[in-house]
Amino acid sequence: MKFGLTINSFTWPGGAAAIGPTLARVVRTADDAGFDSIWVMDHFFQIRGLGPPEAPMLEGQTALGFMAAHSERARLGLMVGGIPYRQPAVWIKAATTLDVLSGGRAWLGLGAAWNEEEARALGIPFPPLGERFDQLRDTLVMAQAMFEGGSGTGETFEGRTTTATRLLNSPQSISRPRVPIMVGGGGERRTLRLVARYADACNVFGDAETARHKFEVLAEHCREVGRPYDEIERSVLKSVDLERDDPARLVERWGDLAEAGVQHIIFSLRGVNEVGRLERMATEVFPQLR
DSSP states (O other), X not given: OEEEEEEOOOOOTTOHHHHHHHHHHHHHHHHHHTOSEEEEOOOSSOOTTTSOTTSOOOXXXXXXXXXXXXXXXXXXXXXXXXXXXXXXXXXXXXXXXHHHHTTSOBOEEEEOOOOHHHHHHTTOOOOOHHHHHHHHHHHHHHHHHHTSTTTOOOOOEEOSSOEESOOOOSSOXXXXXXXXXXXXXXXXXXXXXXXXXXXXXXXXXSOHHHHHHHHHHHHHHHHHHTOOGGGSEXXXXXXXXXXXXOHHHHHHHHHHHHHTTOOEEEEEETTTTSTHHHHHHHHHTHHHHO
């Protein structure tokens, strides 16, 4: 079992001036404690359920570059990138840049996006869902080509939403054969089919039974496209509150997830700025499941 931390709130003591030092401390602690991955959301406003829109929210790609400078081991990525927020080549170049500057520790996390409110508020185009899936597919296909060889295929590309005349990627990623690609979401007809055809990992929501069902659907898509199911890393997104969640109970619940086929648990941790909570997870939960 792998373990990842997703940082989904920056409402910390000290205001804006303290966000940088606090984030650096959180990332260093998680890295030293043995987290396999560290993530931030790709949002511009705080999302419902976590705080008001006005709560502090960092732009994700910039935050990842900062996090790379304060870590040495964990892979870093967006949980997950909202596909209409950047052009396909920008997604791929940004992931490559992070990979090169972090010494080969990037994830390229992508999804069809959902938060129309923040996009409209900031003047970011937010096309209908079908077009966003077309954008996602084009980005995944282009990524295959741009991560190929020493500097991409150099070929032209004519996609459903994107036309490109030269798929060049230099410097090339350190991660080989490419920066690993995670597609987030559990949509059974489109999302998991894209995972089967193009991605290295999926991320779904839900309990053990829900995860087991989603993975069964994914396995069927893999059979249909001729892809070995075991090539795809299977992850879930969770939240933890150590004031409410007993570590022993977490081990039991997460053991059920492992039995359902989950290989990577990525979780937010309430009060993550109190870094002793990260150390508790690393000492009281991780050893029981690794």
